[in-house]
Amino acid sequence: MNSKIPGPIERTALAVEISNHLRQMIFEGVLEPGEKVREKPLTEKFGVSRTPLREALKVLASEGLLELIPNRGAVITRQSADELDEVFSVLAVLEGLAGELAAKAASDKDLARISKMTRELRQSFEDADRPTYFRINQAIHKAILEAASNDTLTRTHELLAYRAQRARYQANLTAERWRVAVEEHEAIAGALEARDAARCAALMRAHLLNKLASIKAAAKV
Amino acid sequence: MNSKIPGPIERTALAVEISNHLRQMIFEGVLEPGEKVREKPLTEKFGVSRTPLREALKVLASEGLLELIPNRGAVITRQSADELDEVFSVLAVLEGLAGELAAKAASDKDLARISKMTRELRQSFEDADRPTYFRINQAIHKAILEAASNDTLTRTHELLAYRAQRARYQANLTAERWRVAVEEHEAIAGALEARDAARCAALMRAHLLNKLASIKAAAKV
DNA sequence: GAAGTGAATTCTGAATTCATTATTCAGTCA
DNA sequence: TGACTGAATAATGAATTCAGAATTCACTTC
Numbered sequence: 001m002n003s004k005i006p007g008p009i010e011r012t013a014l015a016v017e018i019s020n021h022l023r024q025m026i027f028e029g030v031l032e033p034g035e036k037v038r039e040k041p042l043t044e045k046f047g048v049s050r051t052p053l054r055e056a057l058k059v060l061a062s063e064g065l066l067e068l069i070p071n072r073g074a075v076i077t078r079q080s081a082d083e084l085d086e087v088f089s090v091l092a093v094l095e096g097l098a099g100e101l102a103a104k105a106a107s108d109k110d111l112a113r114i115s116k117m118t119r120e121l122r123q124s125f126e127d128a129d130r131p132t133y134f135r136i137n138q139a140i141h142k143a144i145l146e147a148a149s150n151d152t153l154t155r156t157h158e159l160l161a162y163r164a165q166r167a168r169y170q171a172n173l174t175a176e177r178w179r180v181a182v183e184e185h186e187a188i189a190g191a192l193e194a195r196d197a198a199r200c201a202a203l204m205r206a207h208l209l210n211k212l213a214s215i216k217a218a219a220k221v
Numbered sequence: 222m223n224s225k226i227p228g229p230i231e232r233t234a235l236a237v238e239i240s241n242h243l244r245q246m247i248f249e250g251v252l253e254p255g256e257k258v259r260e261k262p263l264t265e266k267f268g269v270s271r272t273p274l275r276e277a278l279k280v281l282a283s284e285g286l287l288e289l290i291p292n293r294g295a296v297i298t299r300q301s302a303d304e305l306d307e308v309f310s311v312l313a314v315l316e317g318l319a320g321e322l323a324a325k326a327a328s329d330k331d332l333a334r335i336s337k338m339t340r341e342l343r344q345s346f347e348d349a350d351r352p353t354y355f356r357i358n359q360a361i362h363k364a365i366l367e368a369a370s371n372d373t374l375t376r377t378h379e380l381l382a383y384r385a386q387r388a389r390y391q392a393n394l395t396a397e398r399w400r401v402a403v404e405e406h407e408a409i410a411g412a413l414e415a416r417d418a419a420r421c422a423a424l425m426r427a428h429l430l431n432k433l434a435s436i437k438a439a440a441k442v
Numbered sequence: 443g444a445a446g447t448g449a450a451t452t453c454t455g456a457a458t459t460c461a462t463t464a465t466t467c468a469g470t471c472a
Numbered sequence: 473t474g475a476c477t478g479a480a481t482a483a484t485g486a487a488t489t490c491a492g493a494a495t496t497c498a499c500t501t502c
Binding site for chain 3: 234269272291292293
Binding site: 058155156163 | 233234236272275276279280283285291304306307308310311314315317318322371372373374376377380381384
């Protein structure tokens with residue numbers, strides 16, 4: 001049986017589908033930074049008309065993934081070291097706020113779930129299971145944001161996370177950084193359990209800034 | 222003589238013009254929260270076709286000023302007290318970050334300018350000149366953001382500021398709040414001059430949270 | 443042979459048209 | 473009289489068409 005409740009039939013807007021596709025293509029490097037994006041080839045690739053495609057380009061431009069130059073089309077934004085600094089600086093304070101709010105507002109059930117995931121994170125590190133580690137890591141950050149129950153924060157964070165994601169794809173986790181990252185996560189879970197908002201905020205912010213440092217260190221090699 | 226350097230002729234995209242108009246209309250309450258936005262009347266009002274109008278609606282939706290419901294048009298988002306809390310919480314940490322970065326990165330010239338504006342702010346308060354006060358207030362916040370030299374921060378802040386603006390329009394400044402706000406600004410300028418990043422961050426964040434409190438207090442009356 | 447000019451092509455910007463979905467309202471039946 | 477059905481109407485979603493700007497490239501001229 002279909003477990004899905006019937007509900008409204010899903011008719012995702014074409015423009016949304018296209019933005020998601022394009023975003024993924026940018027993350028995966030199919031569309032390279034600095035590359036000019038021509039509308040016609042994309043419409044042919046996706047099998048859609050220019051109207052929804054152009055709407056999608058507008059959305060991605062507002063997310064900062066590409067730049068629209070009047071009468072001259074779109075260009076995938078280059079990701080400079082400076083831009084990474086910028087994005088991570090902002091993301092760090094947003095995650096800090098998420099930690100602070102979560103420490104205040106999270107339900108006990110939320111906290112238990114986050115602690116459980118943190119233990120699983122430790123396990124995936126012990127097992128040297130990178131895919132699982134990444135998945136759980138993402139899930140924890142998402143859970144903390146949700147526990148903060150501030151939709152505006154979640155949305156703002158999401159927009160910037162798209163841009164950080166591009167760098168993370170390339171980032172390689174060194175053994176040392178990995179070890180420290182797990183410890184940081186454990187400290188964060190501890191601060192949440194203790195409902196120490198200030199400490200949690202500081203830890204979350206530091207965690208993200210450390211991540212930036214490791215990405216930059218990896219890039220230098 | 223025309224002091225403008227010739228440069229490229231300015232051809233602002235129609236969709237951008239329309240978004241600005243619509244945004245202003247929302248700020249001024251011409252389009253009221255909860256109101257359904259129909260495309261046809263707007264195209265007639267602006268004298269444009271639906272294509273650029275729809276692009277503009279997409280942009281405003283991404284800014285959170287209205288909500289697009291598939292096949293059912295757009296609705297101006299209601300501004301609940303909860304949403305104000307959300308937006309100001311995020312804005313506060315962003316302004317905090319701006320203060321922190323500005324304290325570190327601002328040029329001496331920037332600092333002198335901000336201090337000068339702060340003195341003018343005090344003067345406008347003494348003169349009880351509200352329009353001037355608001356103008357200088359805005360200029361100071363803008364200058365601090367610029368001094369932080371983080372475009373991503375500026376852009377992110379701008380998007381949220383649009384939403385806060387809607388509330389500020391209605392907000393009435395009490396005499397007491399006004400006095401305290403000026404003092405806060407002077408403290409911020411002092412922290413900047415002292416290049417005390419941590420203190421500046423804390424002051425900036427607190428300043429915005431106090432502003433929220435005064436808005437909420439005014440709304441309760 | 444190199445630089446400059448102008449027509450042809452290609453691309454983006456905007457308007458219009460076509461298709462699909464939602465809403466309204468008259469009519470029917472219980 | 474009230475609720476349901478279904479056609480008519482009006483809205484949005486997407487494709488196509490038209491207009492204007494930028495690029496390309498061949499040709500001319502020095």
